[in-house]
Amino acid sequence: MLSKVAERVYWTARYLERIESTARLITIYDKLLFDLPRSVSLSWYNLISINSLQSDFDERFSVRDERNVVKFMLGDSNNPCSVVSSLAAIRENVRTTRDVVLQETWELTNELNLYVQENLQQGINRSKRYEFLDTIIKGCQQIHGLLYGNMPHDAAWWFLRLGRNLERADMTTRNLDAGAAAVLEVIEDDTYVRQIIWGTVLRSLNAEQGYRRTVRGPVSGSMVANYLLLDANLPRSIEHCFISILDSCEKLPQSQPLVEQLKHSYDKLSLHFDGETNGAALRAYLNELQIYLAKVHTDIRELWFPKYS
Amino acid sequence: MSIAWNDYQAGEFYDELISSPGNARKPAQKLLSYLKSLSEQEVDARRLAAEATIREMGVSFTVYTEEGNIDRAWPFDIIPRVIAKNQWQQTDAGLKQRLKALNMFIDDLYHEQKIIKDGIIPEFVLKQSSNYRAECEGISPAFGVWAHICGTDLVRHTDGKFYVLEDNLRVPSGVSYMLENRSIMKRVMPEVFEKVDIAPVGDYPSRLFDTLTALSPRAIEKPVVVVLTPGIYNSAYFEHAFLAQQMGAELVEGSDLVVQDDCVYTKTIAGLERVDVIYRRIDDLFLDPECFHRDSVLGVAGLMRAWRAGNVALANAPGAGVADDKVIYAFVPEVIKYYLDESPLLPNVETYLCYDDKQRQHVLANLDKLVVKPANESGGYGMLIGPHSTKKEREHFAALIQANPRNYIAQPTLALSTAPTLVGRNVAEPRHLDLRPFVLQGKDSYVTTGGLTRVAMKKGSLVVNSSQGGGSKDTWIVDTEGGAN
Numbered sequence: 001m002l003s004k005v006a007e008r009v010y011w012t013a014r015y016l017e018r019i020e021s022t023a024r025l026i027t028i029y030d031k032l033l034f035d036l037p038r039s040v041s042l043s044w045y046n047l048i049s050i051n052s053l054q055s056d057f058d059e060r061f062s063v064r065d066e067r068n069v070v071k072f073m074l075g076d077s078n079n080p081c082s083v084v085s086s087l088a089a090i091r092e093n094v095r096t097t098r099d100v101v102l103q104e105t106w107e108l109t110n111e112l113n114l115y116v117q118e119n120l121q122q123g124i125n126r127s128k129r130y131e132f133l134d135t136i137i138k139g140c141q142q143i144h145g146l147l148y149g150n151m152p153h154d155a156a157w158w159f160l161r162l163g164r165n166l167e168r169a170d171m172t173t174r175n176l177d178a179g180a181a182a183v184l185e186v187i188e189d190d191t192y193v194r195q196i197i198w199g200t201v202l203r204s205l206n207a208e209q210g211y212r213r214t215v216r217g218p219v220s221g222s223m224v225a226n227y228l229l230l231d232a233n234l235p236r237s238i239e240h241c242f243i244s245i246l247d248s249c250e251k252l253p254q255s256q257p258l259v260e261q262l263k264h265s266y267d268k269l270s271l272h273f274d275g276e277t278n279g280a281a282l283r284a285y286l287n288e289l290q291i292y293l294a295k296v297h298t299d300i301r302e303l304w305f306p307k308y309s
Numbered sequence: 310m311s312i313a314w315n316d317y318q319a320g321e322f323y324d325e326l327i328s329s330p331g332n333a334r335k336p337a338q339k340l341l342s343y344l345k346s347l348s349e350q351e352v353d354a355r356r357l358a359a360e361a362t363i364r365e366m367g368v369s370f371t372v373y374t375e376e377g378n379i380d381r382a383w384p385f386d387i388i389p390r391v392i393a394k395n396q397w398q399q400t401d402a403g404l405k406q407r408l409k410a411l412n413m414f415i416d417d418l419y420h421e422q423k424i425i426k427d428g429i430i431p432e433f434v435l436k437q438s439s440n441y442r443a444e445c446e447g448i449s450p451a452f453g454v455w456a457h458i459c460g461t462d463l464v465r466h467t468d469g470k471f472y473v474l475e476d477n478l479r480v481p482s483g484v485s486y487m488l489e490n491r492s493i494m495k496r497v498m499p500e501v502f503e504k505v506d507i508a509p510v511g512d513y514p515s516r517l518f519d520t521l522t523a524l525s526p527r528a529i530e531k532p533v534v535v536v537l538t539p540g541i542y543n544s545a546y547f548e549h550a551f552l553a554q555q556m557g558a559e560l561v562e563g564s565d566l567v568v569q570d571d572c573v574y575t576k577t578i579a580g581l582e583r584v585d586v587i588y589r590r591i592d593d594l595f596l597d598p599e600c601f602h603r604d605s606v607l608g609v610a611g612l613m614r615a616w617r618a619g620n621v622a623l624a625n626a627p628g629a630g631v632a633d634d635k636v637i638y639a640f641v642p643e644v645i646k647y648y649l650d651e652s653p654l655l656p657n658v659e660t661y662l663c664y665d666d667k668q669r670q671h672v673l674a675n676l677d678k679l680v681v682k683p684a685n686e687s688g689g690y691g692m693l694i695g696p697h698s699t700k701k702e703r704e705h706f707a708a709l710i711q712a713n714p715r716n717y718i719a720q721p722t723l724a725l726s727t728a729p730t731l732v733g734r735n736v737a738e739p740r741h742l743d744l745r746p747f748v749l750q751g752k753d754s755y756v757t758t759g760g761l762t763r764v765a766m767k768k769g770s771l772v773v774n775s776s777q778g779g780g781s782k783d784t785w786i787v788d789t790e791g792g793a794n
Contacts (some may be wrong), residue, residue, distance in 0.1 A: 253579035
């Protein structure tokens with residue numbers, strides 16, 4: 001498989017995952033903010049901070065309100081992480097790798113792209129936003145479903161899986177961090193508000209149902225962190241993503257030294273989380289995890305992708 | 310009300326579907342009765358369905374404009390063009406004969422040049438051909454074939470016969486649109502496929518793949534075949550990606566390839582992998598900066614060395630375009646007689662060679678009636694269409710011809726055939742069209758079933774190129790004799 005094609009396939013998966021999680025996050029926020037007491041200063045701007053887009057956003061907008069945040073996250077082509085930018089990137093990547101992904105991927109990408117182009121205003125206005133976001137999420141799941149059900153497990157497949165899991169792991173750390181940060185801001189000892197916040201984190205990662213069935217206890221910060229970091233059965237947990245990343249790497253050529261090095265550094269890193277870690281210590285740990293994930297990306301790029309001079 | 314077929318008038322031109330107002334030619338009879346059965350709403354629904362399908366399938370072509378490159382949806386007309394199977398069989402034989410002779414001719418030009426020594430073609434015609442590549446002299450590609458993929462432009466005259474208008478032997482495009490037109494048609498008018506015995510077109514990619522793998526210099530079970538594209542900014546990028554996908558070949562750009570020790574390799578995730586056959590969609594002059602344009606970033610340094618050493622096959626071979634020259638075109642009937650000792654099965658369009666004093670005088674005196682073409686352009690650029698030209702344009706062309714007579718030919722303005730084409734809601738009018746079948750030659754030869762029909766969408770226009778506002782139609786080869794129908 002061409003190095004260039006591997007890179008494009010990998011990014012296709014990352015962008016696809018990014019669109020789904022962005023759409024999900026906005027859907028959840030739409031509901032969450034109705035539930036919180038006015039004393040809690042959780043704002044739409046959190047969506048910007050979660051994605052580390054503060055400077056990009058502040059360059060474009062002075063008011064950090066719902067409308068601007070949603071506009072920026074859905075339809076702003078200057079925001080590299082917006083839904084329209086990610087879709088444009090997917091379309092370009094699929095267009096140039098049509099020889100290795102399934103033929104229908106191209107058609108589904110076009111359909112999703114056309115839908116978003118034609119209905120963007122619906123997503124920005126509040127009244128039909130749910131329907132718009134829901135269609136996007138389903139569109140992403142349709143593409144995943146197509147690939148999972150039909151794609152041969154060749155190199156292109158392992159790069160898709162690699163990209164998807166790396167993006168997921170990154171998103172999980174960001175969501176957890178957003179929850180930890182919000183909880184630190186809650187001044188009174190208000191269990192109700194904390195539960196709402198941690199419940200939102202779970203829902204954003206589509207993990208609420210799994211949490212209830214697995215943990216069988218109330219929603220609390222340390223339990224949520226444990227579940228999202230360590231549960232090997234949850235598709236968006238760090239543990240699960242890490243296992244998938246390792247497994248995908250192992251299927252690809254020349255990967256032995258990389259796999260060993262990834263395992264080693266992950267084991268070392270895991271020692272910094274003891275199951276009780278919370279508050280500022282949890283945030284510090286999540287930060288280390290993000291640095292680690294960034295390094296995994298760099299290592300993958302250096303091993304398999306083209307060298308640009 | 311459905312389309313008013315009784316009002317459809319093709320006038321003096323040969324119409325592909327309609328023989329007289331309200332009546333279809335034999336192979337189109339079932340199609341016409343189907344179309345007549347559709348209401349206005351049904352016709353419109355199918356037209357809209359085709360448009361939506363094209364957008365969803367992402368069938369597009371790129372147009373170069375001053376503001377940059379624009380990706381446009383492929384223009385498609387839902388009324389197909391129909392050709393009788395028995396007529397197509399003769400055309401098929403004529404195309405194979407023509408390409409066989411052309412390949413023998415190209416091979417001769419790069420070796421002994423017998424045809425020049427025997428005085429059939431003047432030497433200066435070859436010497437001044439901008440597509441003759443001295444770098445290719447003495448090379449012997451597999452099977453003696455240089456042009457493996459040829460897109461021949463055919464036109465149908467008022468006499469109902471097909472004439473060859475052009476041989477495209479360099480990097481002809483359009484075959485993906487032929488295949489996509491059929492997929493679109495099946496989606497929007499599935500009913501009609503049950504009623505009419507339409508020959509399938511879908512085996513082209515596998516025939517192309519077989520043609521290419523047979524060229525592999527290494528006798529291995531699975532030769533590595535790649536499609537070399539100039540990249541996403543090329544107008545035919547859609548086709549390059551489509552064919553790579555359909556063949557299961559790798560789509561590569563120059564930067565994905567490297568030449569070491571006169572062998573070509575792709576840069577893969579597992580290191581370098583040897584390439585056996587390159588279906589190149591880059592013009593000769595951009596193929597190899599060591600050999601041709603030194604500043605080309607599209608090609609691969611050393612590619613020509615590897616090809617000359619016989620370590621990689623290139624399709625089409627560099628230099629094959631020499632037979633694309635429109636002056637050479639005028640000699641093709643003689644070329645067929647010379648190499649095959651056969652009469653041409655498909656006639657040429659009458660052609661005046663401007664380098665010849667007598668013929669040039671005739672051309673200059675009749676510019677308002679003729680079509681003047683430069684010898685080595687493609688895409689319908691740089692032409693003068695006499696009857697549609699202004700006095701100023703004719704004066705400009707007269708000067709061009711006198712300055713460089715070898716570079717121009719002229720042909721009578723053809724009465725291109727027409728076919729009913731939707732031009733508005735429920736309105737069908739005659740529009741001129743041509744046909745580009747694709748011919749493969751390697752170990753065996755093959756002709757597509759029909760080809761790509763291109764339509765000039767403007768009333769009275771003869772320009773069918775999609776870059777200049779042309780559209781397209783599905784092309785049906787219909788068996789009117791045998792079978793259950």
